[in-house]
Structure formats: structure tokens, C-alpha cells
Amino acid sequence: MNARKQHPVALYRMYSADGALLYIGQSGAPARRIEQHAACRDWPFAVARIDVEWHPTRKTAVLAEAAAIAAERPKHNIIHQPIVRPVEWPAPRGADRVIEKCGGVKRAAELVGQSENWVYRWRLAVDKGGTGGRVPQKAQERLMEAAKAGLVDVTPADFFESAA
Secondary structure: OOOOOOOOEEEEEEEEOOOOEEEEEEEOOHHHHHHHHHHHOOHHHHEEEEEEEEEOOHHHHHHHHHHHHHHHOOOOOOOOOOOOOOOOOOOOOHHHHHHHHHOOHHHHHHHHOOOHHHHHHHHOOHHHOOOOOOOOHHHHHHHHHHHHOOOOOOOHHHHOOOOO
16 A cells, blocks of 8 residues: 655646736645746736645646646646647748748647647737747747757748748
8 A cells, every 4th residue: 555645736826917817737835836937937927816726636636737727728828728720820920930841830849849739829829828920939949959950940030020
């Protein structure tokens, strides 16, 4: 029998001042995890309220998190969201060109070490949770490393709308 002690795990929801749901997460140390979000993302500075509910185990918290993200669709969660594939894409921007040069969304996701959902969001408008056609800086850096290694044919100019 597993005698390992179970610790409660928090499921937290972060809201903006206007009540929009920004993010849902789970952690055994929610204050520390929220600080980590603030250290590497810009959206946590828009958080005005955090609601926390405790679960008896990590397993129950993870299951509740997945269900809540799928049902509530927070703006900044990437995992547990359905893959967004709009019928019509916005006008070509750097993201479209870069994704095409990578060989598609799946390959771009592999090259940057992120999910396909994350890459699809490069094509979405900012008000829909996307980047408005811009490739995030972290992805640009990883793609340039891949280009230096000969894995993909992208240049710095490809990340900008004016590139031909």
C-alpha cells in the first residue's frame, strides 16, 4: 500500500478587473505558481481577482482544471483548449509566412517546443486570445536557433509583415 501523504492542491482562476476569466491553473503552492506566471508573462499584470478552491489530491485538481478550462475557455490557457482552426485566416502576417516556411503548424510547434494550439494562436486576433499574426519573441528565438542548425529556412525578416 502506498503510504505517501496526499497534500491538498489548489485550483485557481484569475480574473481581470472587468471580470473576464484570464487563466485557470492548479498548484500545491498557488502563491509561488502565480509569481512564476508574473515572472515570464505579461498578462498576469491584468489580474484583479484570484479565486481558489482546494482539492484533496493532485489528480482531482488536474481533472477539475481540465474540465474547467474546456468549459470556461479562459483567454490565456493553451492546454485543454480545443484546437482553434478558423475557416478564414486574417490577412497574411509574419506568422503565416513563418508557419508556411516551417512546413505547417505541426512542424512549427515541434521546432519551438510548444503545442499546436499555441502556434495556431499566432494567427488569431488579439481580442480572440491570439497574437494578431505576430510570432512571439520566444518562438522567434527558437526558430532562429533552428535556422542556424539548418532545420528550417527562416530569416529575421520573415517575422515582420513587410517581408516579401
